[in-house]
Amino acid sequence: MSKTSSKTAKGTPAGKRARQIQTRQRQQAQAAARSVREARDGSSRRPVWIILGVVVVVLAVTVLYLIYQNSPSQQNATAGGSGYQHVAGQPGAGTPAPAFTLPSSSGGEVSLADYRGKSVLLYFQEGLMCQPCWDQITDLERNQPGLTAAGVDAVVSITSDPVNQIAQKMTDMKLSTPTLSDPDLDVIRAYDAHKYGMMGESRAGHSFILVGPDGIIRWRADYGGAPDYTMYLPTQKMLADLTAERKP
Known part of the structure; x- marks a missing residue:
């Protein structure tokens, strides 16, 4: 077998591994960047959703309280x-x-x-x-x-x-x-x-x-x-x- 053939046979696996490593590194970098973006976007939206959730809960509790207070059972109720x-x-x-x-x-x-x-x-x-x-x-x-x-x-x-x-x-x-x-x-x-x-x-x-x-x-x-x-x-x-x- 010639030296050229030997280099090709030995070099091909090494090149494939290098490409695989580069691909994994690129994917990891992309995933990391995506996680950063999601975290940044989530942190910017989270306070808004938290505030809206608190407002909804407060309104619901207020409405239920008013209904309870004004129900006939609360007007001089007795057994x-x-x-x-x-x-x-x-x-x-x-x-x-x-x-x-x-x-x-x-x-x-x-x-x-x-x-x-x-x-x-x-x-x-x-x-x-x-x-x-x-x-x-x-x-x-x-x-x-x-x-x-x-x-x-x-x-x-x-x-x-x-x-x-x-x-x-x-x-x-x-x-x-x-x-x-x-x-x-x-x-x-x-x-x-x-x-x-x-x-x-x-x-x-x-x-x-x-x-x-x-x-x-x-x-x-x-x-x-x-x-x-x-x-x-x-x-x-x-x-x-x-x-x-x-x-x-």
Whole structure:
């Protein structure tokens, strides 16, 4: 074999290794430069993202705090004698009950004035889609002796559904309690009873208001608000709150 051939055979691997080393060195240099750029860019952006993140967290906490503070459960909330969380909205005990006249499921119209001289328990409820609300009326009718013993002469329910649909529901469930239709929420809003339900302010919640023989509110309990959204409670439990909290 010639000297030239020997040099070529020996030189080729060495040249290849040199090129490989140079390639690795170049790649390492490029990676190092890229890391420097990323670190520099990241350090310039990081304070902005940190600041934005802190602002978002602060705003979220503030909003949640305001919602919590203004929820019905924070407005003079009590568990009362029933153990069921409720509040007393406005108009409350000691104030005149707003007058009303509404179509009734039993036919014709019913006015608050019709119950002058009697103690009438107004039950505001969410309506047709709230089966627990109708179960509540069923339980009220089953416990008529307890209501009478507590000084309640009559019960009237008020919701926002059309009167013909309410009448059909009452017939289907074999209920007799006068249930009044307030589709425009005029009466429901007059009693501020639209703030205590699961459907926001588009419907009444689950509120009981006892109006005395003189038209003055003697007791009020709004059970339907946050956080429990109670849509049903046993009548005897409700009467425990009425007995403990009613004003003379």
